[in-house]
Structure formats: structure tokens, C-alpha cells
Amino acid sequence: MLNGYSSNAIMTKARAMYGKRLTAADFQELARKRTVGEIASYLKSQTYYAGELRNIEEHMIHRGQLELLLRRSLFDRYSRLCAYQYEKDDGFYKYLIMFQEKRLIMSAIRLLNSGSPQDLILEVHNYLQQHATFDLFALASVKSFDDLLEVLKGTVYYAGLKGLGPDEGSMIDYNACEYALNTAYYSRVLHLIERHAGIPKKAQAQLRGIFLQRVELMNLSIIYRLKRFYHTEAQQIKKQLLPFRYKLNDRQFEELLNARSEQEVLELIGKTTYGKYLVQQDFKQIEAFMANAQYQMTKKLIHFSEYSPVVIAAFMWQLQIEVENIVSIIEGVRYNLSPSEIEAQLVG
Amino acid sequence: MSIEKMTLVNIVGQRRDLDAALLQCAASGIFHPETIPVSPKLGDKFKKLSEDNPYADMLKRVVDILIMSGVKPAYRDYSSLSLDRENMDDFIRDFTGRLNAYPQKIGALSEEIAQQQQALIQLEHVMSLDVDFDAIFACQYLKVRFGRIPTESYEKLSFYKERPFIFQSFDHDADYHWCVYFAPSEEIDMVDNMFSSLFFERIRIPDYAHGTPSEAKAYIKQCLEDENAKKEALEKERDKLIAEHSELILQIYSKLKCISDSLKLKKYVLVMTGEDTVVETFYMTGFIPQCEEAAFKEAFGALDSVDIIYQPPEIDRRFKVPVKLKNNRFFRPYEQFVEMYGVPSYKGIDPTPFLAITYTILFGIMFGDLGQGILISIIGWIMFKWKKMNLGKIMMRIGVSSAVFGCLYGSVFGFEHVLDPVYKALFGLDEKPIEPLQPDMINIILLSAIALGVVLILSSMIFNIILNFKQKEYGKALFGQNGIAGLVFYGSVITAAVLMMMFNINILTPAFILPCVVLPILLIFLCEPLSRAIKKHKLEKPEDGIGSFILESFFECFEVVLSFVSNTVSFLRVGGFVLSHAGMMLVVFTLADMAGPVAYIPVVIIGNLFVMALEGLIAGIQVLRLEFYEMFSRFFDGDGKEYEPVTISYELNEEN
Secondary structure, eight states: OOOHHHHHHHHHHHHHHHHTSOOHHHHHHHHTOOSHHHHHHHHHHHSTTTTTTTTOOTTTOOHHHHHHHHHHHHHHHHHHHHHHHSOTTOOGGGHHHHHHHHHHHHHHHHHHHHTOGGGGGGGOOHHHHTTOSSOHHHHHTOOSHHHHHHHHTTSTTHHHHGGGOOOTTOOOOHHHHHHHHHHHHHHHHHHHHHHOTTOOHHHHHHHHHHHHHHHHHHHHHHHHHIIIIIOOOHHHHHHHSOSOOSSSOHHHHHHHHTOSSHHHHHHHHHTSTTHHHHTTSOOSOHHHHHHHHHHHHHHHHHHHOOOHHHHHHHHHHHHHHHHHHHHHHHHHHHTTOOHHHHHHHOOO | OEEOOEEEEEEEEEGGGHHHHHHHHHHHSOOEEEOOOOOGGGTTSEEEOOOOOTTHHHHHHHHHHHHHHTOOOOOOOOTTOOOOHHHHHHHHHHHHHHHHHHHHHHHHHHHHHHHHHHHHHHHHHTTTOOSOHHHHHTOSSEEEEEEEEEHHHHHTGGGGTTSSOEEEEEEEOSSEEEEEEEEEGGGHHHHHHHHHHTTOEEOOOOTTOOSSHHHHHHHHHHHHHHHHHHHHHHHHHHHHHHHHHHHHHHHHHHHHHHHHHHHGGGGGOEEEOSTTOSSOEEEEEEEEEGGGHHHHHHHTTTOTTOEEEEEOTTSOTTSOOEEOEEOOTTTGGGHHHHHHHOBOOTTSOOOHHHHHHHHHHHHHHHTOOHHHHHHHHHHHHHHHHHHOOHHHHHHHHHHHHHHHHHHHHTOBTTBTTTTHHHHHHHHOOSSOSOOTTSHHHHHHHHHHHHHHHHHHHHHHHHHHHHHHHHTTOHHHHHHSTTSHHHHHHHHHHHHHHHHHHHHOOOOOOHHHHIIIIIHHHHHHHTHHHHHHHHHHSSOOOOTTOHHHHHHHHHHHHHHHHHHHHHHHHHTHHHHHHHHHHHHHHHHHHHHHHHHOHHHHHHHHHHHHHHHHHHHHHHHHHHHHHIIIIIIIHHHOOOBOEEOOOOOOOOSOOTTO
């Protein structure tokens, strides 16, 4: 296990890397670009993505390729930091890989339902394959739910998905699978945090906070969406909520579940500890509210936490948000949105 | 060595001559305008001007031309320029049109060149393909696509083996495979989509690429040379156009800038209007240096409707007289430091000579080294000559002072005994007069620093007394903490301390303490009511009550006494820097000895440079701090108004 001095060095490195992130001025500049090539050119010449984008031809690069390179750069930075921080057999650092695995499994299920499972290969990338807990290329080859289960045997995802096979001629229950995967993922991550050797209790609490807040925000999103679009009853909504709690207690959740409209849900959220993130935005999308809340929390942890695992985890959230912002800009430019419309989509 | 005498100028004339008058004011470079407050008694008779600048748009277009042409804006004498406003507008429009044609043509050529370079790169990677391009592109039932695919996507092609295409990779590196794929014409859209999702980047081989790749490459290379030649020719043509017209453009720019900037003075102008006004008359007020009166009036000679009326500067209480410092060549660079603190009031004193002398001496004391001092002077000279920096001039002066004191300390680039033979030859001394690190000398240096501080503080107080008497502030002059009362108190305490410590004479008897210590403190305590009594010729009760007054004054007196102590002790840093400078050079030489004979000289050089940079900077800042906190605060308010004449700048800024 690393001693205190090297842990401080890693924290400093993470904070130094954080210091090089894109600024508001960079995002404003990017939002004013008119083509994907111009965005690529700017990122290549003016930002710290220059290394990852050194071999691209700006005027020819495909949008998807650019996004892939950005996500890979995120993973590379993470790997570099983790190489110093974690022991070889320490499982906690794999949470980012597990997140990608979960996403791929959901894509596989979606593509199985749509009858084009072969397209999953486009989402599988080499940099993940090396670290994944199962064969991603095998996942790309599945033709049925049973094939999927076969690939996932022995992984943490298997148990949750096992009983969700579709009936003959029916589609796979996507929502149930999503619930099972999220539950498996977050249970595993929280278990790894607790099991992680050498992290002080306070650091564990901060790490758990990052993930539990994420889950709690997801639950709020589920409540809001189901109220708004489907007018679902409280008991039905309750079954869909992930079984984790953080800052909100049961009474607050009951009030939210029993709200009569999505407006009331928002008002109740406004009275909770997450209310401060609500008022800062126009609230056009619940995802923006969630992303902003996570952004603010992780930003604070980067500045004030004394523990390197926490700083690294918070830093990675920030990087993910940055990459998502760039992707939003790319999409906005592609669909000819105005710079102000694009900037309104950005988080942070 | 004083404050420039100013004159209040009133400019009155007919509206038709306003623009010309403003031009003269701006061009003179000495006119400091003032806003005339409009009295309600005058009613609507006087109006402020709020007209648009008719030259602003033309000026902007000329600036655009300069930027596009890469010509640096500068002043040119435009007296020979015969173009009027309309002609200038036409010229600007025409020239802009001609200049704008080039970026489009050059841009198109650049794009063509970039495409050809890409095609060349692609051809490099397919050199192993020994097939005629014409034969490939002539295929009726097959479509072909050349390009490159990321390596990761290349590895995924096996998942698409059932799709109808043929794929061939020619070359690859870590990130990409250069390749070609063929597909039946009726399936090409589907295959194109598939490859697009694998991030295939298509590179178009130009239609004019014939033959095998090597033949096509030769042809494209030739085309590339031709295109580059065309581009170069266009660029030369553009540069020639700019070169031929740059002088004229700069003249137009200078004229427009001058007129445009002068029109900014309109906000200071009042115009008399109204039904009973026969001719519209404008009024403007400002200040000029008294010595420029004749020249200024002469500049308006051609404008017969304009009158220039001079008045004493303080005649109109609505305007605060601006202050221009006037110093000789030696002191002038130090005005920069004075202006950092503030500008003296018009009736105040200019502290620049005092600062110049004390700053130079103090820096010399704190940074005494003959070699380093000379080097600082040389660096200052270079900075002034090359970058026109005022700080360079100051460095030239303080470097000399440092060199002089270096002679006293016997230090030349840290070599402490290099000057010993000189002392022996000139003065018959066995060693140098001052050895800073000698134990006996340390106390002397520190006590001397304090003594110097006392002298400077007393001088500052004397300045303050003189100034207050000059300004008829008798209360402050007599009873203030920096007035006579403060002077007596401070002087007495210092005298008593010196006599006690140096000569063991105790003069602290009641006969001394009462008049020299207690009485001044009491007068300082009662400064405010006594000052008011002098002004109004009667003693009044304090406004907030006696209790509040006593409490406030007590703490103020306490602070006064403490500040005397702290300000005096603050000068210990002067002695401290003498010692630290010697100490740091000692460290340098110790390191040089440790580094060995080969590295000795480089270490000494680097060490000297480091000490000069670090300690020179710190010493400079510390002396300035002493000047501002310990001296200026005693006599200098810095509440004057700076003299800011209207000038025309020909450099581009954010406004342009």
C-alpha cells in the first residue's frame, strides 16, 4: 500500500491534471465552431487532447471516431493515475471499466430486441477489452439472451439477469435488466470500497458519497419521469427505484412518490439538500440537473478532500462530464444549433 | 524640481470653427480638458454636445485594411495629403475591394493544394498497387473507395465477413490502415454506411490521376508545384499592392485618427443656443502649462472666430488644478514612484527630489557592491535603450550608488578583498573601512541604520511642518503628530535614548520629561479642538461628547507612540540587508569552493546573477516600502489630480 507521501504526490498529480481541463472560454470557442473538423482542429491545437488527436485529419475525421478518441483519452488518464494508486489485485479501480461493461450489456440487450445484435461490435473498443471482466468481443457475437448469459457467466452481472430471460416470441424486459444491472453494479462498487485495503473510514465515506449521490439522483430522475410521462402510481414507481439511500430519508421519498404531479416533485426536490442545484438552472432536462449536482459535488471533493482515491474518483467524474460536454457540442454543431443553444446544454 | 505652473484656458468661438479648434487642442498635446458643470440658473441656454463621429466608420475601415495588410499603424505626416473626405472614402472602398479579392483566390488555391497533398499521402500508401487507376475507376459494376480506417476498426472487419465487399490494406501504422474496398454498385450505399460506422475516412483520388500510383503521383506532384507557384505569384502581387500604397494608407490613417480623436473632445464642449442667439457659440475650458501659453494661442491664429482667454489656475473653484511634476534629468525617472503613491496637490510639494536622493542612497547602502552595481547600471541602460523602460533609467542611477557603497564595503562581485591594495595605496589603510560580517561591525551597521531612519523621519516631519504652514494649516503644523509637537516629542525621546545608551547620561528628569515628552503628547491629544480653536478663534466642545473624544484620542495617542517606535525600528532592515548581502555572497563562494576548480567560475557567475536578481529586487521593493510607509505617510497626501492632456495615439488598442 502506498505511504502518505506518495499518496500526496498522486493527489497533486490528479489536481494538476484537473487544472489543465477545458475552461469556460474553451467551451465558448467550441460552441462557435461550424463543423466537426473545426472542433477537432481546436481540440488538437489548443487543448490537452492534442496527444490523443495527433494523428487525425481534422477535415476528414468522423464524428464517432472523435468521440471514441476523447473517451479513450479519459480512460488513458485514469489508467495512468491508477497505475500509481492501486495495487495490482485491487479491484476498486475497476469501477470505471465496470461502468462501461454495464453500458455494453444494456446496448446488447437493446440491439437483441431490435434484431441487430451484430451492431454491438461498433461499441466495443480494444482499450476496454484488455481490462474487462468478460470477453467483449464474445458479447458482440451473441445472437440471443441465452448467449448473453453464457458470456456473462461468472461475472457479477449474471445473477441479476439470470431469471429475466424472455418468453418465446417476446422481447427482453429492458427495464428489468437495467434495474438488475444497476443494482449489481452499485452493490459491487460499494462492496469494493468497503473492502478496499488501507483507505481511512472518512475516505470510504466520501467515495461512497460520490456513488450513492449518483444513485439517489437517478432515483429522483425515475420518479420525475414516471410522474411526468406515464402518471405512474407510487407503488409501481417504488419497484423501479434502486435500493440505495444517501441524503434523503424514507419520509422524503414517500412524499415524492405520493406527489400528484411532476411540478410537485420539483417543489419537493427544491426543499431537499439537492434543491440548491435545481434553482441554478432552467431545468429543461432532469439529466442536466443530475449532472450539475454531481459536477458540483465532485468539484468540491477535488479541492478539499485529503484522500487520493477520492480525488481520483472525483476527477474522473469531472473528466466524464467534460467529455460529455464536448460530445454535446459536437452534436449541437451537427444539428446546426446556435452557440447559445449549445451552451445551454453544457454542465458546469 | 517643483510642480509645473498651470494656466486656466477658456476657449470661445463660433460653432463653425469648433472642429478645427478641437483638432488644434488635440494636436497640441498639452491641453487638459475639464467638464464644465451647467448651472441651473443658465436654464436651457447651454447644451452639451452629443454628436456622432462622422469619421468613425472610415477609420474602422482603414484599420481593417492595416490589419489585413499586416502594416503596423504608425504616424505619418499628412500635411501633403490632398484627399478630402469623399476622396478618402472612395480610396478606402476601392482598396478594400482589391485587397479582399486575394484571400478568396489564395484560399481556393490553398484548399486545392491541401487536397492534392492528401492524395499524395494516399498514393504513398498504395504504391504497391500495380494497377492502372483508369482501369479501376472505369469499372462499371464495381465501385471503389480509397481511404484509411482506424486500426481498431480494421480488427472488427471479421465481424462483417458476410457483407458483399472486398477489402485490401496496403500500409499501416499504429493508428491507421491505408486501404481500398470494392463493392457491387447496387450494394455500395450499404457498404459505405458500414465502413462509415467503422470510421473509414475516404480520400478522393483526383480525376486527373491516371496510370499506376507512381505515374499518378508524379503527375500530382507536378500539379502541386504549379499550384504552389500560382499561389506564390498571387501573394507577391498582393504584397506589391500593399507596399505601393502603404505610405498613403498610413497618411490617411493618421489624418482620420487625428480628426476622430479630436472629436472625442466634444463631450467637454458647451454650446450656447436659443431663440435669441444669433450665432451658435461654443465654450470649452481646460488647463495648459503656463510656459506654453504663447505657442498655444498661436496655434489658433488661423481661426478668427476663436478666442483664447487665460486666467490664473485657481480662480475657478469648480476645477481642481491638475498637477504636472517638473524635475531635472536626474530626478525625473523617480516620478514614476511618486505617481504610484499619488500626485501631490497643486499647492503641495513635489517629493520627487527627496525620494530620488533617499531611494538612491538607501538602495546603495543595502546593495553595496562595486561590480554588481556597475552591472545593474549597464542592464538599466540596455533596458532603457532597447525597451524604452523608465525603470532602466532608475537602475542606472541606483547602480552607481550601489557601486559607490561597494567601494566602501570593499566588495567586487562578492570578492571582499580585491580592493584592499587600493585602500592601502590611497588611504594607507591595511584593510577596507567596512567589513559587514565582522562581529564588531554588525552592531555599528544596525545602529547606523536606525540613526539614518531617525534622520529621515525627522526630515519628513520637518517637510510636513513647512507644508502645513505654507497651506495655512496652523493647527496641524503645531499640534499634529507630524507637526512641531510630534517633532519635539520624537526628537526628545531619541536624544534621551542616545545619551543614555552611548554616553550613559540620563536626562530623563521631570524638568525634561514634562515639557519635552508630556506636553507634546498632550498637545497631540488635543490637536483637533486646538486646531479648530485656531481656525474659529474659540474653543468648542467636541461634537460626539467629551467622553467619546477622550477615549478616541487616547487610543490615537497610543497608536502615535507605537508608530514612532515601529517606524524607527523598521529602518533596521537597511542594516539587515547590508548583512544579508554579504552573507549571501559568502554562501556563493562556499558553494563555489565545494564545486571544485573547474566549476568555480561558473558557480560564482551564476551566484552573482542570482543574488543580483533576487536581492536586488527585494532591496528595491523594501526601499520603496520605507519611502511610502515611513516617510511619505508623514507629509505627502497624494490627493492631487493628475495632468492628463489629450493626445492622439496611433497604436491600435481595443477601441480600434
